[in-house]
Amino acid sequence: MEIFITAATGGAFIGLAAAGMLLVNGSIAGVSGIFGNALAGRPGLWRWSFLAGLIAAPLVAPLAKIDVPTPHHQAGLVTLAVAGLLVGIGTRLSGGCTSGHGVCGLSNLSPRSLVATGTFMFVAALTVYAVRHLGLPVRF
């Protein structure tokens, strides 16, 4: 039960950040969009400061008595390089990731984001099935 409460609480934090970015700054808290447009050199220091806050979170969490979970990776370095490329190309083509389409787009009642979210969830579930039950190698 506790796991669902922490999941929903963490989700509420994410929703608060998305609501704040929209209401205060008029921007969409989609991480792939913010990261990509920062890399593309679009003017706006706010993108870099948002990313800095995101990256600093594990260093700040202990001050707020929040435990930082140990990451357990199924993927090796080569797989992670392939994964990063696919995630970069895919989110840029579709215009959003779990935050941009999944959180912000669904919150905005967007059919476009619903199609994107349904597609990446479904394909990710198929991919995990291939890894865990069909032996698709990811450890290298």
Add this chain to the structure above:
Amino acid sequence: MNASSFGRSLAVTMTSALFGLIFGLGLIVSHMVDPQRVTDFLDIAGTWNPALAFVMGGAIVVAAPAFAYTRRHRGSVLSGTVELPDRFRISARLVVGAALFGIGWGISGICPGPGLTLLTSFEPRALVFIAALAAGIRITDLATAAKPADQEDLATVPYPAD
């Protein structure tokens, strides 16, 4: 840039840092930063753990009223008028992109937000993922900007999720 617009962009920069931090803390509290928790959620035929559905649900419950308000009023405190992204354009590009993202997410258990937050785990894995993510984004931007005639809907895409 006059004094008041400088003040406004300073305020936007500071509040964005705060919201980025809150976002990152949310990823930590919800364990989105553990790739195994993510793949457990995606493993419907095995160790399925529905907790991550509560992450998205919790986020949407809080954010949806803000989007409803903005659809109606189209304003923001610091940046004036807000143009929300197109909600209805469904293209092959959208679906193919989401599918490629799904494959990458499935093999790694990492999407862009948690990937960035994992950088401060100081593991080479996070660095490799983020370097490749940056490369994938730049390659896509350069490739799609080079031949707009091939995909006419590109011209109307302002900037992804921004």
